[in-house]
Amino acid sequence: MTTSTSRRGIKAAALAGLLVTAGAGTAYAFWSSSGTGTGSAAAGTMQPVSVDALVAGDNPQTALIPGGNADVVLRITNPNPYAVQVYSVTANGPAAADAQHPDCTTTGVSFTGTAAPLSPATYVAANSSALITLPGAAAMDTTSLAACQGATFSLPVTAEVRK
Numbered sequence: 001m002t003t004s005t006s007r008r009g010i011k012a013a014a015l016a017g018l019l020v021t022a023g024a025g026t027a028y029a030f031w032s033s034s035g036t037g038t039g040s041a042a043a044g045t046m047q048p049v050s051v052d053a054l055v056a057g058d059n060p061q062t063a064l065i066p067g068g069n070a071d072v073v074l075r076i077t078n079p080n081p082y083a084v085q086v087y088s089v090t091a092n093g094p095a096a097a098d099a100q101h102p103d104c105t106t107t108g109v110s111f112t113g114t115a116a117p118l119s120p121a122t123y124v125a126a127n128s129s130a131l132i133t134l135p136g137a138a139a140m141d142t143t144s145l146a147a148c149q150g151a152t153f154s155l156p157v158t159a160e161v162r163k
Contacts, residue, residue, distance in 0.1 A: 078127040088116035093156035101151040108144030
């Protein structure tokens with residue numbers, strides 16, 4: 001009986017060793033497996049952000065005078081479902097005086113521009129609008145006609161925005 005008991009013990013030990021080895025192999029295969037496949041994604045389209053000049057209540061804090069600079073105030077409207085950064089603002093055409101000053105044909109007004117990126121970084125929240133003041137970004141030289149006194153000037157600009 002000793003012989004058959006020892007054989008059973010050896011068989012049991014061998015079976016246990018085999019099961020431990022098989023379990024370790026399964027665990028190794030689980031943690032080091034690899035596979036292949038394909039996936040897809042679609043990029044969304046950013047809606048255009050609008051730039052508007054002053055509207056009622058959006059008054060600049062400075063006024064233009066010949067030989068001087070003044071602030072430019074923009075209202076940026078973001079229709080996107082995420083915030084956007086206003087990266088830069090650049091001139092996009094000549095300045096024009098308001099309709100109440102038709103004789104202001106030589107304005108002498110220009111947009112002096114801003115460095116990119118704007119500093120400090122300027123963001124417009126999702127689905128909202130914000131006022132952005134660009135300090136000293138409008139200049140008036142001494143060629144401006146006297147008929148331009150009291151005029152409000154439109155400065156066409158392009159704003160570059162980024163997500």
